[in-house]
Amino acid sequence: MGTSRHDIRLGYLGFEVRDVEAWATFAVDVLGLAIGSRGNDGCFSLRCDDWAQRFAVSSGPADDIAFFGWEVDDAGALEAAAARLRSAGVDAAEGTDAETRVRRVTRLLKLRDPAGHPCEIFFGAERADSPFRSRHVVSSFVTGAQGLGHAVLSAPAPERSLAFYRDVLGFRLSDRIVCEVHGHPVDIVFMHGGARHHSVAIGGPQRKRVHHFMLEVASMDDVGLAFDRALRGGVRITQTLGRHPNDRMFSFYAKTPSGFQFEFGWGGRQVDDATWQTTTYDRVSEWGHHPPEMLAPKPREGASR
Numbered sequence: 001m002g003t004s005r006h007d008i009r010l011g012y013l014g015f016e017v018r019d020v021e022a023w024a025t026f027a028v029d030v031l032g033l034a035i036g037s038r039g040n041d042g043c044f045s046l047r048c049d050d051w052a053q054r055f056a057v058s059s060g061p062a063d064d065i066a067f068f069g070w071e072v073d074d075a076g077a078l079e080a081a082a083a084r085l086r087s088a089g090v091d092a093a094e095g096t097d098a099e100t101r102v103r104r105v106t107r108l109l110k111l112r113d114p115a116g117h118p119c120e121i122f123f124g125a126e127r128a129d130s131p132f133r134s135r136h137v138v139s140s141f142v143t144g145a146q147g148l149g150h151a152v153l154s155a156p157a158p159e160r161s162l163a164f165y166r167d168v169l170g171f172r173l174s175d176r177i178v179c180e181v182h183g184h185p186v187d188i189v190f191m192h193g194g195a196r197h198h199s200v201a202i203g204g205p206q207r208k209r210v211h212h213f214m215l216e217v218a219s220m221d222d223v224g225l226a227f228d229r230a231l232r233g234g235v236r237i238t239q240t241l242g243r244h245p246n247d248r249m250f251s252f253y254a255k256t257p258s259g260f261q262f263e264f265g266w267g268g269r270q271v272d273d274a275t276w277q278t279t280t281y282d283r284v285s286e287w288g289h290h291p292p293e294m295l296a297p298k299p300r301e302g303a304s305r
């Protein structure tokens, strides 16, 4: 593709949730995000940096991701994406003025990926008129050119999803992890569209639209502090602190109030397309990322219960 290559990164996420108030508390007091604005129907937006909104939370029965926003740099990149979608036979509708106003972006295209996930490709996110302040995060969220973070998508037909994100949306292969975890086969493909090691990863089918989404902070202490807040807030930890071999992220995993997971990390590696070599790893974690049940002491042999 050479000169026609454009960057693409995770820009925003929409959540449709059953318990809006639980989400507001969780987002502010566990994740350390800040409420941007509140609608009269209970919906609200969240910030994590200088953008006016990075998350849109609405009330509904799905308890799932409602849409993924993929950010490109400018109108030229949006047009290039539209052309690739057309030649791949993917229906993409230009967002209306009302829709771009709600998302607070200049332009957007609406489409569905091969798994049926609603996706929006956009550029020109509105900046907030006040600085972002977290009640809890001491450093900052790592965003900017690296985007909001990453999402590991549910993909009932992984090959089709992989081809779509790579050949149509323009993500590049970072690496792959093929192994077994607790007796379950794992095969995940990681892709980047800029410096962040991966903005999107494709595993197998999940119950919700994502296995997890990831937010990165600029200090290791902020991961530990978030872990403490999750414990204190009664959030269900799913994987203890650990480090991934491919993106080198130091992180933990826990459940959102909607049941899908989030990863909260620090220290993610960046890729340089000029020198990057793809690799296949044989483990998901260098160390850690254990189910918390492993922390329970085993009963002594011969002891009754």
Ligand code: FE2
Residues within 6 Å of the ligand: 150, 152, 212, 213, 214, 263
């Ligand atoms: Fe992750």
